[in-house]
Amino acid sequence: MKNKLRNMLASFAAACTLWLPASATAGEETDFQQVIPRPLSVTLLPGGAFDIQSGMTVSYPKGNRAMARNAAFLTEYVQAQTGIKLTPVKGRPGKSGIRLTLGLDNPNREAYIITVDEQGIGIQGASEAGVFYGIQTLRKALPATSTETISVPYAVITDQPRFAYRGSMIDCSRHFFPVDFIKKYIDLLAMHNINTFHWHITDDQGWRFEVKKYPQLAKDGSRREQTVIGRNTGHFDGKPYEPGFYTQKECRDIVAYAAERHITVIPEIDMPGHMLAALSVRPDLGCTGGPYKVGQQWGVYDDVLCAGNPQTVEFIRDVLSELISVFPSTYIHVGGDECPKTRWKSCPRCQARARELGFTPGGRHSVEEQLQSYLIHEAEAFLNKHGRSMIGWDETLEGGLAPNATVMSWRGFEGGVEAARQRHKVIMTPTSHCYFDYYQTQNLQNEPQAIGGFLPLSKVYTLEPVPDILSEDEKGYIIGAQANLWTEYILTPEHVEYMLLPRLSAMCEVQWTQPEAKDYENFRNRLPRMKALYSRYGYNCAPHME
Numbered sequence: 255m256k257n258k259l260r261n262m263l264a265s266f267a268a269a270c271t272l273w274l275p276a277s278a279t280a281g282e283e284t285d286f287q288q289v290i291p292r293p294l295s296v297t298l299l300p301g302g303a304f305d306i307q308s309g310m311t312v313s314y315p316k317g318n319r320a321m322a323r324n325a326a327f328l329t330e331y332v333q334a335q336t337g338i339k340l341t342p343v344k345g346r347p348g349k350s351g352i353r354l355t356l357g358l359d360n361p362n363r364e365a366y367i368i369t370v371d372e373q374g375i376g377i378q379g380a381s382e383a384g385v386f387y388g389i390q391t392l393r394k395a396l397p398a399t400s401t402e403t404i405s406v407p408y409a410v411i412t413d414q415p416r417f418a419y420r421g422s423m424i425d426c427s428r429h430f431f432p433v434d435f436i437k438k439y440i441d442l443l444a445m446h447n448i449n450t451f452h453w454h455i456t457d458d459q460g461w462r463f464e465v466k467k468y469p470q471l472a473k474d475g476s477r478r479e480q481t482v483i484g485r486n487t488g489h490f491d492g493k494p495y496e497p498g499f500y501t502q503k504e505c506r507d508i509v510a511y512a513a514e515r516h517i518t519v520i521p522e523i524d525m526p527g528h529m530l531a532a533l534s535v536r537p538d539l540g541c542t543g544g545p546y547k548v549g550q551q552w553g554v555y556d557d558v559l560c561a562g563n564p565q566t567v568e569f570i571r572d573v574l575s576e577l578i579s580v581f582p583s584t585y586i587h588v589g590g591d592e593c594p595k596t597r598w599k600s601c602p603r604c605q606a607r608a609r610e611l612g613f614t615p616g617g618r619h620s621v622e623e624q625l626q627s628y629l630i631h632e633a634e635a636f637l638n639k640h641g642r643s644m645i646g647w648d649e650t651l652e653g654g655l656a657p658n659a660t661v662m663s664w665r666g667f668e669g670g671v672e673a674a675r676q677r678h679k680v681i682m683t684p685t686s687h688c689y690f691d692y693y694q695t696q697n698l699q700n701e702p703q704a705i706g707g708f709l710p711l712s713k714v715y716t717l718e719p720v721p722d723i724l725s726e727d728e729k730g731y732i733i734g735a736q737a738n739l740w741t742e743y744i745l746t747p748e749h750v751e752y753m754l755l756p757r758l759s760a761m762c763e764v765q766w767t768q769p770e771a772k773d774y775e776n777f778r779n780r781l782p783r784m785k786a787l788y789s790r791y792g793y794n795c796a797p798h799m800e
């Protein structure tokens with residue numbers, strides 16, 4: 255009876271390509287229409303369903319390690335979600351089972367197609383990454399509950415992402431998160447079809463990247479004597495915070511772990527501001543010469559890298575040189591945000607350097623803005639020379655954009671609009687929609703302390719990264735969107751998960767799904783199933799649905 259009903263509904267849906275309303279008790283059955291992010295097209299076919307059971311094979315092409323890993327991922331997911339044990343097999347598929355193949359003819363390399371019929375389940379990708387996203391869609395359509403048989407309705411799903419850059423950032427300076435948790439976080443990104451992990455590893459309150467040429471940088475720069483209590487109350491906890499840093503070996507391990515999941519790690523060394531932890535070790539690189547202490551409270555510090563000291567550029571090059579030897583990403587993030595010009599204005603060396611470089615006041619950019627631009631240009635030139643591309647926060651527009659820079663627009667959409675008009679690539683991450691350190695509810699009674707603000711799930715969902723005011727050509731420069739998690743007030747992995755979930759599910763639909771297919775009510779109806787999956791994997795999801 256159940257099958258018959260489903261078949262009837264399936265034929266009906268196929269006939270009118272109608273989206274069925276998601277059921278509130280969903281979770282027991284396979285349902286491609288409940289997947290987040292919503293695929294491009296789901297067509298249910300009449301005729302029945304294919305059953306998955308233990309012992310069934312997952313075949314993949316011989317001699318392709320990424321495809322072997324894909325088969326292993328699917329096997330792991332199905333076992334974790336349902337207890338059913340599949341068997342990966344190299345080469346030709348058996349009579350029936352799950353087949354992972356390449357060769358889908360689609361210029362979007364992350365595209366895939368899933369077909370379910372009496373032969374079994376086929377996932378074909380335009381690349382190994384495409385197959386991986388097909389696997390993500392299949393596992394999110396499957397139940398997250400123990401069972402012996404999963405019945406998968408006959409269907410065809412075709413899908414590809416809207417944006418090539420789908421990012422999520424975490425700040426591991428203000429608070430440190432261990433490698434094991436970073437891996438769990440990467441698994442979470444994979445579940446949301448996110449392909450870029452932006453890793454913020456240096457800031458005023460802690461330097462967390464090992465630089466072999468300057469061992470004290472991570473050793474001492476990762477420790478602060480104490481931390482302010484609450485929101486810069488003037489009261490301190492008196493407790494040293496010495497959680498450590500990431501060794502280059504650990505960073506390589508994270509890069510490899512992410513790469514298996516088709517995720518690129520983009521490291522960020524924030525410069526020339528947000529450098530107090532580095533200055534505490536290298537006081538000679540500050541305008542006043544110090545002494546400096548690793549930051550103990552939040553916000554923006556006046557002490558930044560001295561733009562007039564030739565050693566500053568050498569330091570930047572040394573750090574970037576080790577960074578690119580560890581992180582293979584094309585993009586490297588050099589920060590560039592929130593760099594006060596106070597010290598530079600009164601520093602004789604900075605002013606002398608500005609004169610040398612011919613910077614004069616009275617133009618579009620102040621002398622100090624030009625100094626900032628000079629340092630960022632130096633960083634970009636070094637990266638470009640080594641075959642890498644630079645990303646900077648939108649302040650990098652201020653003294654004139656470096657020639658090949660990509661801009662991360664965080665103080666609203668304007669920086670992104672301006673950069674796109676200058677024919678530079680843009681990643682949209684405005685505070686209004688992307689700052690997951692903000693509260694997600696207005697009822698703060700039982701809420702852990704956050705930085706402030708209010709960014710509910712519904713607001714994340716409404717983000718449209720491509721501003722209408724851009725021309726069609728300019729719109730092409732918006733390559734994606736990103737969620738940012740700053741961790742001044744976030745001390746534990748459980749709290750990280752709480753701030754990310756469920757908002758990351760709204761963000762991933764912004765990043766992946768075509769705008770015509772977005773519908774908040776429909777999304778909300780699909781969320782219970784995603785939450786069941788979070789719970790199956792032990793993630794700490796916030797209850798808010800505002």
Ligand code: ACM
Binds near residue numbers: 591592647664
């Ligand atoms: C930022 O939030 N300072 C990029």
Ligand code: ZN
Binds near residue numbers: 541560562597598602
């Ligand atoms: Zn200076």
